[in-house]
Amino acid sequence: MKRIALAFLLLWPLLSVAQTLMDKSPLNTASLVSPYYFGPNAFQVPEVLDGRVSRQLRVELAGDYFHGTYDDHTTDIALKLNIPLWTDRVNLSAWMPVTEWWNNTEENLKRCRVEEENMAKAKKGHVPGDVYVSIDVQLMRERRYRPDWTVRAALKTASSNYFYYARYYDSPGYFFDTSVAKSMRVGHNKQWAHSLRLALSTGFLCWQTDNGRQNDAVQFGVRAMWENRHFSLSQTFAGYSGWEHSASHGGKEAHDQPMVLRTDAVVHIKKFDIVAAYQYGLHDYPFHQVRLGLAYRWDILKGRSEKSAIEREQSDACIDYAKREQTRGEASSDGVGK
Numbered sequence: 001m002k003r004i005a006l007a008f009l010l011l012w013p014l015l016s017v018a019q020t021l022m023d024k025s026p027l028n029t030a031s032l033v034s035p036y037y038f039g040p041n042a043f044q045v046p047e048v049l050d051g052r053v054s055r056q057l058r059v060e061l062a063g064d065y066f067h068g069t070y071d072d073h074t075t076d077i078a079l080k081l082n083i084p085l086w087t088d089r090v091n092l093s094a095w096m097p098v099t100e101w102w103n104n105t106e107e108n109l110k111r112c113r114v115e116e117e118n119m120a121k122a123k124k125g126h127v128p129g130d131v132y133v134s135i136d137v138q139l140m141r142e143r144r145y146r147p148d149w150t151v152r153a154a155l156k157t158a159s160s161n162y163f164y165y166a167r168y169y170d171s172p173g174y175f176f177d178t179s180v181a182k183s184m185r186v187g188h189n190k191q192w193a194h195s196l197r198l199a200l201s202t203g204f205l206c207w208q209t210d211n212g213r214q215n216d217a218v219q220f221g222v223r224a225m226w227e228n229r230h231f232s233l234s235q236t237f238a239g240y241s242g243w244e245h246s247a248s249h250g251g252k253e254a255h256d257q258p259m260v261l262r263t264d265a266v267v268h269i270k271k272f273d274i275v276a277a278y279q280y281g282l283h284d285y286p287f288h289q290v291r292l293g294l295a296y297r298w299d300i301l302k303g304r305s306e307k308s309a310i311e312r313e314q315s316d317a318c319i320d321y322a323k324r325e326q327t328r329g330e331a332s333s334d335g336v337g338k
Contacts, residue, residue, distance in 0.1 A: 028247055028248045028249055029247060029248075029249040029250050030244040030245070030247040030249065030250035030251055030253060030254035030256075031209035031210045031213065031215070031244060031254075032113065032250065032253060032254065032255075033169055033171075033207070033209040033210065033215070034215070034242070034244070034254060034255050034256040034258070034284065035255075035256075035258045035284065035285050036255030036256075036258070036284045036285070036286065037111070037112045037113065037166060037255070038112065038166050038167060038168065038169065039074060039100070039102060039166065039167040039168065040066040040068070040074050040285075040287040040289065041074070041076065041097045041100055041129045041130070041167075041168070042167070042168050042169055043156065043169065043173060043207055044285075045221075045238050045239050045240060045258055045259070045260050045285065046154070046175060046177065046205070046219065046238070046240075047236075047238075048179065048199060048201045048221035048222070048223045048236050048238050049136065049150050049152060049177070049179040049199070049201060050148075050179065050181050050197060050199045050223060050225060050234075051138075051142070051147060051148030051149060051150050051179050051180055051181025051182075051199050052138060052148050052150060052181070053082075053084075053088075053089065053090065053091040053136045053137070053138045053150060054082035054084065054091050054093075054136075055084060055088040055299075055301065056082075056084065056297040056298060056299050056300065056301070057081075057082065057083055057084060057297065057298040057299075057300045058080075058081070058082040058273075058295055058296070058297045058298075059079075059080075059081055059295060059296055060078075060079070060080040060081075060273070060275065060293055060294070060295035061077070061078070061079055061293060061294060061295075062077075062078045062079075062080070062275060062291050062292060062293025062294075063075070063076070063077055063078070063291070063292055063293065064076045064078055064097070064289055064290070064291050065289070065290045065291075066287045066288065066289050067287065067288045068108065068286055068287050069281075069286035069287070070105055070107055070108035070111060070286065071105050071107075071108070072102065072103065072104045072105055072108045073102065073103045074100055074101070074102040074103075074287075075100065075101050075102075076097040076098070076099060076100035076101070076129065077097070077098045077099055078095065078096070078097050078098065078291075078293070079095065079096060079098050080093070080094070080095035080295075081093065081094045081095070082136075084300060084301050085135075087301070088301050089137065089138045090135070090136070090137050090138070091134075091135070091136040091137075092133070092134075092135060092136075093132075093133070093134045093135075093136055093154075094131065094132065094133050094134075095131075095132050096128075096129050096130060096131045096132060096159075097128070097129030097130075098128060098129070099126055099127070099128050099129075100126060100127060100128075100129055100167075101125070101126040102124065102125060102126070102167070103123070103124050104122060104123050104124065104166075105123075106119065106123070109122050109123065109166065112166035113166070114164070114165065114166050115164065118164050118165055121165060122164075122165035122166065125162075125165070127160060127161070127162050127167055127168070128159070128160055129159075129160050129168070130156055130157055130158065130159050130160045130168060131157045131159045132154060132155065132156050132157070133154065133155050133157070134152050134153060134154035134155070135152065135153050135154075136150060136151075136152045137150065137151050137152070138150050139151060142181075142182065142183065147180045147181055147182040148180065148181045148182070149178070149179075149180050150178065150179050150180075151176070151177070151178045152175075152176070152177050152178070152179075152203075153174075153176050154174060154175050154176075154177075155172070155173075155174050156172060156173035156174060156175075156207065157172060158170055158171050158172050169207060169208070169209075171207060171208035171209070172207070172208055173205070173206060173207030173208065174205075174206065174207075175203055175204065175205035175206070175219060175240075176203050176204050176205075177201055177202065177203025177204070177205075177219050178201065178202065178203060179199050179200065179201040179221075180199070180200055181197055181198060181199035181200070181223075182197070182198060183195040183196065183197040184196045184197075193228060193229075194226060194227070194228045195225075195226075195227055195228070196224070196225070196226055197224070197225040197226075197227065198222075198223070198224055198225075199221075199222070199223040199224075199225070200221075200222055200223075201219070201220065201221040201222070201223070201238070202218070202219060202220050202221075203218075203219035203220075204216070204217070204218065204219060205217045205218075205219045205240045209244075215242040215243060215244050215256055216242065216243055217240040217241055217242040217243070217256070218240060218241050219238075219239075219240040220238065220239060220240070220241075221236060221237065221238030221239070222236070222237050222238075223235070223236040223237075223238075224236075229268065230267070230268055231265070231266060231267045231268060232264075232265070232266045232268075233263075233264070233265050233266075234263070234264045234265075235261075235262070235263055236260075236261070236262040236263075236264070237259070237260075237261055237262075237282075238259070238260060238262070239257065239258055239259030239260060239282075239283070240257070240258065241256070241257045242254070242256030242257065243256075244256045245257060255284040256284065257283060257284045258281070258283065258284040258285035259281075259282040259283040259284065259285065260279050260280065260281055260282060260285055261279070261280045261282055262277060262278070262279040262280075263277065263278050263279075264276070264277045265277070271296055271297045271298070272294065272295065272296055272297075273294070273295035273296075273297070274293075274294060275291065275292070275293040275294065275295060276291065276292055276293075277289070277290070277291040278290055278291075279291075
């Protein structure tokens with residue numbers, strides 16, 4: 001736990017790169033700094049964890065296409081890393097749009113309140129995105145009557161800019177969330193045995209807006225999965241709800257309650273994962289997203305993972321043995337009583 005705490009403390013200074021936006025608006029006025037008024041990568045709804053962390057070093061490279069409701073288009077190249085830290089229960093994760101390219105419309109730029117002097121440059125361009133860093137910790141592993149349980153602490157840096165072109169906030173953010181999940185096995189064939197899995201998630205998310213303020217949000221999500229050794233298919237509903245929509249001035253225009261519906265499909269081929277996803281913006285997120293990607297996995301903790309698996313098997317065997325002995329003892333007592 002000391003190493004986990006040290007890693008988190010080392011990551012915290014990343015927030016210092018922010019350039020705080022100052023504004024003279026009253027504190028009870030909505031800032032309108034929300035995903036509804038910016039590009040699709042400004043602050044996406046975080047992915048819902050499935051109660052587990054990656055036990056392998058995993059590198060994913062993907063391409064995204066976003067089509068906006070107001071006929072704006074964005075494409076990007078995205079990178080994601082999952083790095084086990086000393087144990088198969090803790091991950092350091094990092095992800096970002098390496099570069100995004102966009103084509104915007106004048107109608108959309110006016111909706112996003114882009115000033116006239118910035119219109120020409122805001123219509124088309126490219127920019128690197130914000131870097132996200134998180135520590136993911138698995139507190140509990142699934143057993144017969146208990147679920148997997150994971151917590152996550154994540155930082156959104158202000159590494160990107162283009163605030164005045166309505167692409168990124170140019171300010172920091174963070175979120176803390178937790179997820180629990182349980183699987184139900186279907187079939188007994190080890191090669192093709194399927195499992196149905198349900199995950200629930202909740203947390204706290206916030207981002208800096210203007211005048212030194214921040215928008216605090218409740219984070220939520222539910223995820224259903226169908227998986228086996230060769231592939232997985234999942235459906236996710238997730239979102240977060242800030243406070244500015246209830247502000248006394250401009251609350252109706254805040255649009256700080258993004259919600260999405262997302263479908264993910266992953267095919268496992270040896271150490272490779274072929275990834276495909278589609279995300280639909282249900283509320284306050286006016287974008288459709290399509291993703292295609294490829295990931296590679298390295299088992300850098302192979303010795304420790306095998307040892308942990310053996311220890312879990314021994315623990316389960318001891319529990320089963322104790323239960324059998326208890327049942328046998330109760331049966332013997334009943335026989336003696338008769």
